[in-house]
Amino acid sequence: MRRSGIAGLLGCLLWLSAPPLGWSQDEPVLVDEIVARINSDIITLSALRRAQAELRQELEQQGLTGEALERAYQEASKTLLQQLIDNQLLVQRANELGITVETQINEFLLNWGRQQGIPPAEVEKRLAEAGLDPDQVRQTLRLRFLREAVLAREVYSRIFQNIFDRDVEQYYQQHREEFTEPETVRLSEIFISTQGRSREQALAIVQEIREKLQAGADFGDLAAQYSARPSARNKGDIGTFTLGPRRTLGDAQAKAIEGLKAGDVSAPIELPDGFQLLKVLERQQPRVRPLDAELKRQIQMRLAQQRAEAAVREYIETLRRDAYIWIAPAYREQYAAAETTMANPKKPQ
Structure with missing residues (x-):
């Protein structure tokens, strides 16, 4: 045995x-x-x-x-x-x-x-x-x-x-925050590295990308072309993040997308090793879970x-x-x- x-x-x-x-x-x-x-x-x-x-x-x-x-x-x-x-x-x-x-x-x-x-x-x-x-x-x-x-x-x-x-209703009302599904956001990124180039050169590339976006270019296509991160293979998609008290998104990124709705692109975010642009693909507002049978x-x-x-x-x-x-x-x-x-x-x- x-x-x-x-x-x-x-x-x-x-x-x-x-x-x-x-x-x-x-x-x-x-x-x-x-x-x-x-x-x-x-x-x-x-x-x-x-x-x-x-x-x-x-x-x-x-x-x-x-x-x-x-x-x-x-x-x-x-x-x-x-x-x-x-x-x-x-x-x-x-x-x-x-x-x-x-x-x-x-x-x-x-x-x-x-x-x-x-x-x-x-x-x-x-x-x-x-x-x-x-x-x-x-x-x-x-x-x-x-x-x-x-x-x-x-x-x-x-x-x-x-x-x-x-009793169930009272508990539900007293713990509504616990039963509230937090706000979430799905993002796509373009990252321009400063490795091998100056800050000014990287910023110039970011500006070029922004102009192309304003002219109607697809964010995902530009991510595949320019971005220096592995997410480029997925047209920049970096997944879904939680906002609010249990936030899973970094401070700089959370601040940059404040007030943005689906389809909007953030201003450039300066990071220690480059610049990042974020596009909001989806945004779900907080939702209180209904008191269903389960x-x-x-x-x-x-x-x-x-x-x-x-x-x-x-x-x-x-x-x-x-x-x-x-x-x-x-x-x-x-x-x-x-x-x-x-x-x-x-x-x-």
């Missing part, structure tokens, strides 16, 4: 993983120290240590080392027990709702195997050969998919149900994302209040922040 394929799966599993939970009463377990009880389930010390090891590994994969790694690890560890408890509550809620995710797990592993060129029947064998416990991989995926399924049904769907047309959908997604964090936090706090949660005395001081959060839930401001 390719190393890059395993590395990718490991990274994905770390990203997906809700830290492994403790033991459910439906499963046999070796004697282990109990860290917390959540309704009828427990979190063991071995599960907590495994989560701590995975947390450190994840931080290392982010490139942290030395003191920076230790600081980040200590800070993230403060809420690790709380995360384990929250994940267990979400899994319990998934069971209450009758949610199953085995099809998603199978599809995920089959898609991963397909990307690596592994036959479906050999996926778990290859995982084992790479040092990954297939059952643990499935459990990690199961926890994540159950968590997301519960939140999708109980939180995200309600968020969308409470985003009304007036933009409405995009705004709904933005509003949902803005509301999601607070909504998820409030939902999990509700699960905590309705649950029996006990933390072993030996871990109460060490995880005081988690215990305080669970015992004294606060509404988001």
